[in-house]
Amino acid sequence: MNEQFYELPQEKQLRIINAGLEVFSKNDYRHAVTDEIARKAGISKGLLFYYFHNKKSLYLYLFDYCASLIMNQVMGDGPGGSGDEPASGGNESGGKAARWETVTDFFELLEMAAEAKIKVLEKTPYLADFMVRGYYSEDGIVKEDLNRATMEAVSSAFKKYFRNVDYSRFKPEVPPMEIYEMLVWLTEGYLHDKRKSNASISIKEIMEKFYVWEKWLKQIAYKEEYQKMEA
Template identity: 45%
Template structure:
């Protein structure tokens, strides 16, 4: 990426970012038009490729940008005071849902398209990004949990991954049915799954 992009005024950078997120949220990677992105951003296509060398670079930047925005919302005082694994997981999920709802109306659609990207030029890169991000986020926000509540041989990290897979499966099903994702409905289901897992993996004395 050309450093000249970061030298732009903040308002102009956001204008380009929002335009690109909107177009990529409406079309798959192959059919997302850089001409349309440039037009919505109020710049020439040449300028767009001056700031980003190609469409793939722009797409991966947007993905990392959205991940960074979400991560910035989590490290507040409350999160450091929560030592129960499931309470912290629910808190983090609700904060993530809040960011998705309060941000650009296209963020959620872009994130879902990116996460379930298959057989496209960016698919392998996104898959690698996702694996790395999951481990980084877990280490950053779950390192202080009280792991003594778990039964012997149970890995909190593995439980976290399983719950994330379940949420991803739920969203994937919604996407396949061409339905709009309902974050309140997802959180209701996610809470049920957490309650079930808690009963299976916590020691008896922590279930009261």
């Protein structure tokens, strides 16, 4: 992409971002029309491609943007977006440690991360559907790049977010990373099935499902003396 995009006023950047998220969330990659994105953003298609050299460049930028937005929320860097404008992200706060850095229980951290993500989804229209479409995209043009970006993001987030966890609570035969991946797959699979059936997505229902899955996985992963869920 053209770095001059970052020199635009934030309001204009957000118009382009929101337009892209809306169109890509309602259509698979191949059928998303860049003319429609430009129209919704209030710019010409030529200008859109001046900032993003092609459709793929724009799509991958939006995927990275959303992943960063969610991670910033999880890491405690800001309140997320508001209204129909996603936040522009932020840098990890320095000095005073974020709350997640003081937590040593793996499953408590998972809950904190899930609740932070939900706040972003509640405030940012189209983000959930866009990300789910991306995770399950079968389009050969972007699939390989998305798979690589997803794997890198999951690995990086795990190493950073769970770095202070007390892994001695785990049964020796249970890999923590696989428990993390299982919970991610369960949640994303649920969202994917809802999208395929055109059913409405209830944030409350997602969290209810999440807490049940988390309880099951804790029983699988933790030694018996650590399995009791805290009130």
